[in-house]
Amino acid sequence: MRDSSFSKAFLWGAAAASAQIEGGWKDGGRTPSIWDMATKKQVKHGETCHTACDHFHRWKEDVALMKEMGLKSYRFSISWSRVIPEEGKVNPEGLKFYSDLVDELIANGIEPLVTIFHWDLPMWVYKKGGWLSESIVPLFREYTKVVVEALSDRVKWWMTINEPGCFIMNGYMQGAHAPFKHDYLALSKLTRNCMLAHAASVKAIRQYAKQPVKVGIAFSTGAWIPENETPAEIEKARRLSMEEGSGLIGNRWWMDPMLAGKPVRAYGIYASHEKDMAEIAQPLDFIGLNIYTSYNYADWGSNQRPAPGTPRNALGWVIDERCMYWNVRFVYERYKLPIMITENGLAAHDMVSLDGKVHDPKRADFIKRYLGQLKRAANEGIPLLGYQHWSVMDNFEWAEGYDPRFGLVYVDFTTGKRIIKDSAWDYKHIIETNGAEL
Template sequence: MAYDAVAPGSSPQTDPFTPSADSVLWRKDFLLGAATASYQIEGAVDEDGRLPSIWDTFSATPGKVLAGDTGAVACDHYHRWEGDLDLLTRLNFEAYRLSIAWPRVMDEAGRPNQKGLDFYKRLLGRLKDKGLQTFVTLYHWDLPQHLEDRGGWLNRETVYRFADYADLMSRQLAGHVDAWTTLNEPWCSAFLGYGNGHHAPGLANVRYATQAMHHLLLAHGQATQVLRTNDPASIKGIVANVGRGTPASSSEADRRAAHLFEVQHNAWILDPLLKGEYPADLWALWPGAEPLVLAGDMQTIAAPLDFLGINYYFRTNVKSDGAHGFVDVPLPDVERTQMGWEVNPDGLRDLLTGFHGTFANLPPIYITENGMASDDQVRDGRVDDTQRISFLKRHLAAVDQAVKQGVDVRGYFVWSLLDNFEWAFGYERRFGVVHVDYGTQQRTVKRSGELIAQFIDARSKRD
């Protein structure tokens, strides 16, 4: 299954998805879905007992989010969820990945907030009525602010509060969820939130980042045990965002830099989960930043997974910083998205095959996020997002190549169903296959969404 790459300055192809006859995409057991996250789409931050989250606080702080945007309204999904689920049906998606807003379902004392719980019960019930598989993420970055006030992920107590949250949700929603995901992208929560301050809660200390990561992974391990007890029929996993690093030259120093890039982005998370230990080279990169690890922690973190979610967006070219780290060296004349990220589908294939060769116990994989931002505009009632169409084709082709090299990939979720609040970039960057007019909340299916719908329909009719 091969698609033409897009040369700088050229026009991406816009023809329908036409994978080769032997592509994994034609398999009816290969799941095709769309993904969203609570704070990015729900809005209604002050309604029905929802408490403030760290992202409410962060986005309300001047200078933290582009244009001063916040998630207060977002896509107003809290009120428009029925129409948004109809879009999933219209686009023929077979699965939906969503997240639960922790501040919406529990009060400060840990008691359930029934109105918040009822919202997710209605939503998941409608998804099951529509025949969609449900992938539910417990934590997509919206930590209750009252927990951050007590130290957040730097405080080991948050691990136990997360286990309480997982217990409540899995007891309340057992039978409504096909797949539970404990955490989305702990790298972003730990490094961007506590290491460089780009994300909430906005702290910037590498030692904070490593301790936050340890508590996040420990919370994952404890929650996984709870989920297995309360909802044994579902599958359980975690979602990691991974990065492909390549050296700026063939020098030993630059090759080492690329290795350290992938240690920091990938092995920092995957080694504890799949090997029960942190990579030794991480402490060569960050000497003296080892977290406090108590007896039994690593065994809890390394609890067996039913699946691993992989989020992939871009490749990073790096060189040695002359000490014990790396610096980015952006390549000239390569295709980039509105985020400035390099489009590099081969990086996804290479990472998948690399993980397959590295981890003997690698669980089945779902690509839980893949997509791109562009400055999409509605013209004459249409959105012709030609670059996104080409992007998705080439990344699906990369997944197909990885499967043919032995990697057990069982599904793919496009990021995202809707244009939404893109964290520190606010509403400027559009990732959806459905355009959202934030002034009117009008939804317009983009050309990429139309082509996805056509392909899934064609697949369903294939012998």
């Protein structure tokens, strides 16, 4: 085996989110989240996440599949509604579900990575104002405390929030995701509350953790790919990735306050305030990056249109693996924190073949392409902690319903049957060789 530039402790894994896989929306003392209340008009085909992959009832089977695929880690999120179904009430049955899941992962040699919030805001919190209200900050801190006290004796890796930019922009401004609001002028208020909740969560994790832990946050992010690798073009790409256009709202708007304690202004309308920076910029151990596509194209506000026939995934996102390297490089150069790829994957329209298997060569190729670019970053000495493929299994893809399939495991959403896809076996080989052959 050739030497690998990935460390021996590199966390090869896959990821999922509670609302997208768990189901059991009324089981075990859980109350609804904003995604449970989405209407038939708001989700494609009128589908719901009420059952999803039924992971709430089939978690042991799913962990066994993770072991079979050779995963070394699993990033999952907690359902706030399952743990605290109403204000001031902790649900022991909900906590037991996650505690049992953590025990099963560890027993199978899989490192648990916990995300505290991945978009499924409880309805009771939403009715109190949700992210538009400062009251969410102490509520989120208390929720964090409950989870950390229950799991931190075994869980070392913690992320406060998944993709604040996505659920704020899509949910409260563009109306594409729950709670399907259109309030474009609320960005400053929404982000301030979100950032302060993140800060309160970080402090709670550190205060109540029962062992030394690693704390981060997972950003939805992207990068502009330089036309060539001359110093001038690289600097132009860096500016467009971190300072202007999509790079301003997609990266710097969130990252500068949280990671560097620097206030940001956008479009002369929105602003983060300097008085909040000392509180918001809590020290973190790593940055989680969810990387899928680049900022070069019109989909992201650029005037550059992809050439006809440019490869895209099933959601229409351009496939250009170079964004992995440049995204990691530009973020590391700016903030100097270790990086974990917390999401990266391919949406496709997979199907079961006549032989009963799921052949997905495009996903296998996608994984090798993007990991090859991640290896380039590792070769240059950028500290990389792990790679969490999105996703461990096909799931409820938010307002897109069940059509786009991201999983390493195929799920029949009628019967619940699972089938490990071909790409998972390729990924297993990459894990076993620690990426040496990429």
